[in-house]
Amino acid sequence: MKRHLISAADLSRGDALLILDTAEELASLADRPIKKLPTLRGRTVVNLFFEDSTRTRISFEAAAKRLSADVINFSAKGSSVAKGESLKDTALTLEAMGADAVVIRHSASGAAHRLAGWVRGSVVNAGDGTHEHPTQALLDAFTIRRKLRASGGRGAGLDGIRVTIVGDVLHSRVARSNVLLLSSLGAEVTLAAPPTLLPLAVDTWPCAVSYDLDTELPKSDVVMMLRVQQERMTAAYFPSVREYSRRYGLDAARMARLPEHAIVMHPGPMNRGVEIAAEVADSARSTIVEQVANGVTTRMAVLYLLLGGTEFPEVAS
Amino acid sequence: MDATAHSVAGRDGLAVLDAEEIRRALTRIAHEILERTHGGDEVVLLGIPTRGVPLARRLAARIGEFEGLEVPCGSLDVTMHRDDLRLRPARALGRTDLPPSGVDGKTVVLVDDVLYSGRTVRAALDALTDLGRPRTVQLAVLVDRGHRELPIRADYVGKNLPTSQREVVHVLLTEVDGQDAVMISDEGRPE
Numbered sequence: 001m002k003r004h005l006i007s008a009a010d011l012s013r014g015d016a017l018l019i020l021d022t023a024e025e026l027a028s029l030a031d032r033p034i035k036k037l038p039t040l041r042g043r044t045v046v047n048l049f050f051e052d053s054t055r056t057r058i059s060f061e062a063a064a065k066r067l068s069a070d071v072i073n074f075s076a077k078g079s080s081v082a083k084g085e086s087l088k089d090t091a092l093t094l095e096a097m098g099a100d101a102v103v104i105r106h107s108a109s110g111a112a113h114r115l116a117g118w119v120r121g122s123v124v125n126a127g128d129g130t131h132e133h134p135t136q137a138l139l140d141a142f143t144i145r146r147k148l149r150a151s152g153g154r155g156a157g158l159d160g161i162r163v164t165i166v167g168d169v170l171h172s173r174v175a176r177s178n179v180l181l182l183s184s185l186g187a188e189v190t191l192a193a194p195p196t197l198l199p200l201a202v203d204t205w206p207c208a209v210s211y212d213l214d215t216e217l218p219k220s221d222v223v224m225m226l227r228v229q230q231e232r233m234t235a236a237y238f239p240s241v242r243e244y245s246r247r248y249g250l251d252a253a254r255m256a257r258l259p260e261h262a263i264v265m266h267p268g269p270m271n272r273g274v275e276i277a278a279e280v281a282d283s284a285r286s287t288i289v290e291q292v293a294n295g296v297t298t299r300m301a302v303l304y305l306l307l308g309g310t311e312f313p314e315v316a317s
Numbered sequence: 318m319d320a321t322a323h324s325v326a327g328r329d330g331l332a333v334l335d336a337e338e339i340r341r342a343l344t345r346i347a348h349e350i351l352e353r354t355h356g357g358d359e360v361v362l363l364g365i366p367t368r369g370v371p372l373a374r375r376l377a378a379r380i381g382e383f384e385g386l387e388v389p390c391g392s393l394d395v396t397m398h399r400d401d402l403r404l405r406p407a408r409a410l411g412r413t414d415l416p417p418s419g420v421d422g423k424t425v426v427l428v429d430d431v432l433y434s435g436r437t438v439r440a441a442l443d444a445l446t447d448l449g450r451p452r453t454v455q456l457a458v459l460v461d462r463g464h465r466e467l468p469i470r471a472d473y474v475g476k477n478l479p480t481s482q483r484e485v486v487h488v489l490l491t492e493v494d495g496q497d498a499v500m501i502s503d504e505g506r507p508e
Binding site: 032034067 | 397398403404405406407408409410411412413443447448449
């Protein structure tokens with residue numbers, strides 16, 4: 001594995017499987033009386049969040065604490081960033097404090113990559129603008145494998161599993177990371193979205209593209225609904241929310257067209273009634289709550305593999 | 318030593334135990350466990366991955382044969398509790414699989430292939446503490462090669478094997494390596 005986790009493309013199939021298998025072993029920790037391991041004692045993980053987040057920040061915090069690392073939470077609100085401090089100066093401050101890993105969420109694409117050039121510790125991208133969110137892709141892959149492969153699927157990839165990712169691909173870092181990771185694990189990924197919500201270079205991505213959700217549903221093992229990211233939308237990408245919901249929203253009628261075994265995923269937070277109907281979100285097929293639990297386990301695996309061994313040599317990657 | 322050097326599975330080295338001798342050693346350990354625990358009641362066997370796990374299963378099967386007693390058997394991965402994690406790149410984890418009856422109040426027998434520095438057993442004791450509170454913890458090993466770095470000793474030993482620290486002891490088991498043997502050689506296991 002590389003020293004940083006910036007993009008899902010940094011992970012070879014072998015790296016990804018190592019993370020998923022490690023997570024599988026760590027999953028049993030949740031059922032034990034003492035949900036803690038001493039492995040990262042004395043290491044410091046900084047959560048550097050320039051953008052609002054509940055589940056990702058809490059998930060990383062829980063993961064680091066279960067491995068006994070010290071966690072420092074930093075959010076832009078109420079910090080020197082509000083006074084105009086640059087990312088680089090913030091990075092140098094963290095460096096001086098001796099952070100072994102920095103988990104960064106930032107509204108600018110490429111922020112994690114820039115940070116990696118300034119700090120000595122490992123950088124984990126927890127979402128940078130509309131670019132990537134690799135740990136979300138890992139937890140999604142982990143959830144898919146647990147759900148669709150016999151006995152947790154230790155050592156197995158996702159070969160032949162058909163995943164349809166639906167909705168606002170253009171603004172979604174989750175979609176990009178998932179396409180990259182799921183395809184290197186062998187899954188067949190299809191993006192279903194209105195043309196206005198697909199990025200320009202989507203034809204270079206390792207996936208198929210469709211404008212019609214209804215034809216994709218009967219052949220999908222997994223449907224992953226994306227949040228319509230109204231806060232990132234600077235233009236009118238569809239005529240009305242109602243029309244978007246009619247064509248690309250997952251309601252009970254559409255869910256009925258899925259194969260018997262298929263699962264419904266959503267990275268959260270959900271816009272109930274827009275991309276996903278409440279009855280679908282709360283149905284037995286929905287893995288939304290499970291994804292959150294798997295998030296902690298997967299992030300523990302990532303932190304362990306980045307920080308648990310020898311320190312990486314100075315000139316890594 | 319007068320044993321002749323020969324090669325097992327293309328690996329050069331001195332075979333110190335063959336399949337038959339391993340079988341006899343395990344049979345004796347199984348009897349000793351029954352004796353020391355007064356019939357094997359409340360015993361839980363926990364193998365330390367990789368090769369401790371099949372050894373624990375074999376011991377459980379032996380005890381089953383002798384006494385018609387079903388001894389709960391599981392595995393205990395100690396990787397996350399090791400004290401040498403930072404000396405090597407992060408390694409893959411083994412499985413921890415406790416029998417449904419748990420370990421609280423039981424006589425836990427830890428099973429491993431080779432006892433050397435004692436650091437793995439130290440890690441196993443820590444790992445066990447997080448899983449419950451056994452009444453007693455004992456240790457069974459197939460080979461004790463000496464050179465302890467911690468105040469730890471085994472309760473059941475298949476063979477005491479005097480070695481130099483330069484030498485490497487390989488335990489091969491059918492379940493993992495396709496055959497049973499204990500080898501001693503000058504170079505390390507290719508990993």
